[in-house]
Amino acid sequence: MLQWVRSILYIIQVTIAMPIIGLAFAPWAMFSKTGAYTACKTYAAWCMWSARWMIGLRCEVRGKVPDGEVLVAAKHQSFLDIMIIFHALPRAKFIMKKEILWTPVIGQYTKRMQMIAVDRGKRGKAIQKMMDDVHAGRIEPGQIVIYSQGTRVAPGVSAPYKVGTAVLYGQLGQPCIPVATNAGYFWPRRGLYRRPGLAVVEFLDPIEPGLSKDAFMADLEQKVETTSNALLKEGGWQPNA
Template identity: 85%
Template sequence: MLQWIRSLVYILQATIAMPVIGLVFAPWAMFSKTGAYTACKTYAAWCMWSARWLIGLRCEVRGEVPQGEVLVAAKHQSFLDIMMIFHALPRAKFIMKREILWTPVIGQYTKRMQMIAVDRGKRGKAISKMMEDVNAGRIEPGQIVIYPQGTRVAPGAHVGYKVGTAVLYGQLEQPCIPVATNAGYFWPRRGLFRRPGLAVVEFLPPIAPGLTKDAFMKQLEQTVETASNALLHEGGWRPDA
């Protein structure tokens, strides 16, 4: 019961903090992408810091965080892993569902940072639009972050990896950095309860450019799933829990 109360208090203060931080940084963010990035990184830092003190959830980033232009293909279990990845990367450019553009505060900031919005209901067109945005040079240099499964996936659930990641990998001809996480065990994709423990985002060794589509997809899925499952077990998750 105490952890439930702490979880609700945490969610309430984090919900209030979002518009407050958004408004404080708005004048800077209106004229500068750096201002928009700083605002969002400040919010992510606040959420991670307050999680430690209010719900006993610590956040840790492992591995070598990429600094240059790379493709980042990440496991997605929770809003927490988004914040951890965004905070860690110097200039993250997320490929996200278009509906987020209309979310209060978040939508305005994602537009300002020129995140890549795609329509998940039109798969072929979504991939084409994603490719066009990269090719046209409208996206400034940075780390392009894509979720190969296309959605949040609960621990233990299986969702296939989508071909869009391989298409982007082939076009960019850049290293791909796989990313594993166990964040979904502590911060579920649905519900209000937050578990105490250690949430980890781990940047794994890069996959060099030049692989065939099938070889790349196989290596990516095996790498990310194996590392994510190891992190889940380290955090205390069990398949029958």
């Protein structure tokens, strides 16, 4: 019962903190992408720091965090893994659903940081537009982050890896950094309960350019799923838990 109370109080305070931090940084963010990034990294840091003492949830980044132009193909289980990845990367450019652009506070900041909004009903055209923007220089260099399964997937649930990641890998000609996580066990997709423990995001060895689509997708899925499952077991997750 005490952990439920802590969880609810935590959710309330991070919800309130978002507009406060967003408004505090707004004058700087309006004229500077650096200001926008700083604001969002500050919010992510606050969420992770306050989770440690409010709900007993620690966050850890493992592996070599890339700082150059790479494709980051991540496992997505929770809002928490977004914050950890964003805080860790120098210049993350998330591929996200278009509807987020209209979200108060978050939407304005994602536009300012030139995140890549995708119309889910027109994914092929959206990816091509993104590639056109990158090659035309309208999007500054950074780490392009894609969630290869296209949505949050709860621990123990199987979902296919979508071909869009392979398309980007082939067209960009950059290394792809697989990313595994166990964040969904501690911060589930639905519900208010937040479990104490150690949430990990792990950057894995790069997949170098040049693989065929099928070989790349098989390698990516094997690396991400194997490591994510190991992290889940390390964190105490059990099937049907």
